[in-house]
Amino acid sequence: MILALAGTKGAPGTTTAAFGLAAATAAQGQPAIFVEADPDGGEAALRLGISRHPGLASLATVGRHGLSPEMLRGAAQALGEGLGVVVAPSAPHQVRACLDQLGPSFSAALSELAERSGALVVIDGGRWRQDAAVLGPAPEIVVVSPTLEGVDGAAGRLAGVDAAHRPRWLLVVGEGPHDPPELADHLGLELLGALGSDGAGAEALWAGRGEPRALRSPLGRGLRQITDRLSAPPTANLDADEPSRDLGAQPTREPARS
Numbered sequence: 087m088i089l090a091l092a093g094t095k096g097a098p099g100t101t102t103a104a105f106g107l108a109a110a111t112a113a114q115g116q117p118a119i120f121v122e123a124d125p126d127g128g129e130a131a132l133r134l135g136i137s138r139h140p141g142l143a144s145l146a147t148v149g150r151h152g153l154s155p156e157m158l159r160g161a162a163q164a165l166g167e168g169l170g171v172v173v174a175p176s177a178p179h180q181v182r183a184c185l186d187q188l189g190p191s192f193s194a195a196l197s198e199l200a201e202r203s204g205a206l207v208v209i210d211g212g213r214w215r216q217d218a219a220v221l222g223p224a225p226e227i228v229v230v231s232p233t234l235e236g237v238d239g240a241a242g243r244l245a246g247v248d249a250a251h252r253p254r255w256l257l258v259v260g261e262g263p264h265d266p267p268e269l270a271d272h273l274g275l276e277l278l279g280a281l282g283s284d285g286a287g288a289e290a291l292w293a294g295r296g297e298p299r300a301l302r303s304p305l306g307r308g309l310r311q312i313t314d315r316l317s318a319p320p321t322a323n324l325d326a327d328e329p330s331r332d333l334g335a336q337p338t339r340e341p342a343r344s
């Protein structure tokens with residue numbers, strides 16, 4: 087499965103949530119690859135203290151005449167058991183050049199890699215923009231801050247897209263007066279989860295390079311709950327509080343772009 091995350095106005099935490107979801111997935115035993123594709127520039131290499139090569143830039147070079155899942159694998163640096171990262175250059179113009187060069191086949195190659203390897207591919211799409219080609223028609227997950235500004239920004243952004251281009255899931259990050267389930271209702275999205283404010287947890291996640299012990303924080307717990315939901319059988323009702331095993335008779339859902 088591939089999952090692209092994109093943030094809306096006033097919502098910090100998109101990159102951390104995307105990396106954290108990949109890390110929590112790997113910690114649960116399913117391979118995961120975090121792909122940094124924020125047109126405003128990459129930060130993951132710096133935060134993780136790793137080289138920018140290989141990464142998105144080397145991938146754009148080798149993949150300029152066509153991408154294969156093997157090339158993607160070659161662009162991913164292994165962090166820990168089952169966790170790989172494809173890091174982006176820090177300069178926005180360089181990331182944009184890479185994404186232009188990779189073109190629309192990038193998303194297709196990521197899907198193929200996910201399908202063939204059984205890995206979850208999590209894409210950090212940065213801010214959700216009209217022209218964000220790497221996200222395909224829409225990100226699967228939109229990150230929203232539960233503040234006045236955040237809700238207003240998300241509602242405005244969603245108002246500008248047609249039904250086919252709406253994200254499926256809402257991920258609430260940070261603290262604010264808006265209750266996540268009500269916010270999901272208001273925006274007409276399915277609530278994937280809510281990650282409260284946990285700056286120390288975010289720092290620990292990056293400093294610990296996403297290893298399982300780096301997930302022992304409130305943020306890590308929230309991330310693990312989300313990956314549990316994502317890895318629940320597709321028959322599960324994600325909005326229910328009941329354990330998914332009790333919901334085996336529900337109609338199946340289409341998985342997100344997989």
Ligand SMILES: Nc1ncnc2c1ncn2[C@@H]1O[C@H](COP(=O)(O)OP(=O)(O)O)[C@@H](O)[C@H]1O
Pocket residue numbers: 093097098099100101102103129259260281282283284285286288289305
């Ligand atoms: N849930 C959170 N609670 C508190 N601080 C966070 C959280 N997620 C991220 N941060 C911190 O906020 C800053 C921006 O996070 P980042 O994930 O890069 O946001 P974005 O990608 O939206 O710019 C970083 O310093 C990060 O450690």
Ligand SMILES: [Mg+2]
Pocket residue numbers: 100101102124210212
């Ligand atoms: Mg970011």
